Amino acid sequence: MTEVIEFIQQPWPWWVSGPLIAYVMFSLLYFGKGFGISTNFKTACCMLGSCTVSDFFCFDWKEQIWNLTFIAGVIIGGFISAQYLTPDPSVAISPETIADLSAIGIENPGSSFLPEEIFGTENIWSLRSLVFLLGGGFLVGFGTRYANGCTSGHAISGLSNLQWWSLVAVIGFFIGGLTMTHFILPYLISL
Amino acid sequence: MKYLRFLIMGILFGIILSKGEIISWYRIQEMFRFQSFHMFGVIGSAVVFGILTIQFIKRTKLKDYNGKQITVSTQDPGYARNLIGGTIFGLGWAITGACPGPLFILIGHQGWVFLLAILGAIAGTFTYGVFEKRLMH
Numbered sequence: 001m002t003e004v005i006e007f008i009q010q011p012w013p014w015w016v017s018g019p020l021i022a023y024v025m026f027s028l029l030y031f032g033k034g035f036g037i038s039t040n041f042k043t044a045c046c047m048l049g050s051c052t053v054s055d056f057f058c059f060d061w062k063e064q065i066w067n068l069t070f071i072a073g074v075i076i077g078g079f080i081s082a083q084y085l086t087p088d089p090s091v092a093i094s095p096e097t098i099a100d101l102s103a104i105g106i107e108n109p110g111s112s113f114l115p116e117e118i119f120g121t122e123n124i125w126s127l128r129s130l131v132f133l134l135g136g137g138f139l140v141g142f143g144t145r146y147a148n149g150c151t152s153g154h155a156i157s158g159l160s161n162l163q164w165w166s167l168v169a170v171i172g173f174f175i176g177g178l179t180m181t182h183f184i185l186p187y188l189i190s191l
Numbered sequence: 192m193k194y195l196r197f198l199i200m201g202i203l204f205g206i207i208l209s210k211g212e213i214i215s216w217y218r219i220q221e222m223f224r225f226q227s228f229h230m231f232g233v234i235g236s237a238v239v240f241g242i243l244t245i246q247f248i249k250r251t252k253l254k255d256y257n258g259k260q261i262t263v264s265t266q267d268p269g270y271a272r273n274l275i276g277g278t279i280f281g282l283g284w285a286i287t288g289a290c291p292g293p294l295f296i297l298i299g300h301q302g303w304v305f306l307l308a309i310l311g312a313i314a315g316t317f318t319y320g321v322f323e324k325r326l327m328h
Binding site: 008011012013014015016017018019020021022023024025026027028029030031032033034036037038040041042044045048050053054056057065066067069070071072073074075076077078079080081082085086091093094096097100101109110113114115119120121124130131132133134135136137138139140141142143144145146147148149150151152153154155156157158159160161162163164165166168169170171172173174175176177178179180181182184185188 | 194196197198199200201202203204205206207208209210211212213214215216217218219220221222223224226227228229230231232233234235236237238239240241242244245248255256257259261263264265266267268269270272273274275276277278279280281282283284285286287288289290291292294295296297298299300301302304305307308309310311312313314315316317318319320321323326
């Protein structure tokens, strides 16, 4: 048993995680549901009473209880993984990425899952951290609703269903991501 | 109890994305710099297996657990909304280093800090809903 746990505790290669994600999509389809995480943000707006502001949020949120339960599980899964399955929190990113990120002021890239100076609790009320969390989150919420899907809906389900418009959305993901990474992020990090 | 299966699937999804390091800000940076195959391998193999899965469902007319024909729900076609919306999401993805699934996983991983990102995302979704009819789709 300990050998099994030690085996699981290693970082998983892409050819393990990728097919398992497709399996999660299949499980949801088998139980009559479509894979779509960003829909939960819309459900949250609906539950908070946004229907009075825009009829975009007028629907019966109870139809989405399964999805809210799913993300509750997702949070628990993250907790279990961090507490019991990840004894070594470092991420083996490429030397080029380490060099590039060090050059724009990130300390010890790859020593944990994310840069603690930005996402750690001690600096959380700094302007930079708030821009990264609230500002980044805002763009994620606005963009996914505009495109009507995120990585799960478009990149995984949409491309798997051979929808050309999901390919357009994924091209958009990269236009935005490349622009941010190469032209804007260095300024945000220096905030 | 009928929701228990979704809780379990969510837990599995959270563990898969954590152990696959898809929730790592560094992995997303590496992807947008084209410096490793890891993220392309994850998304690419998920899509390849996904295509095979959906073709299998369609060709065998596979029924779900209720005996109903499985339908793959689709988003709206259209260049404008997918390209513009996708680009705005991409800008955010490169900042947070996490798409919506990982944002939730990171609450379990890193703690309450990521509730701020969820709050931002709810505000963004709300803003879209308010301006929906005035935006180009």
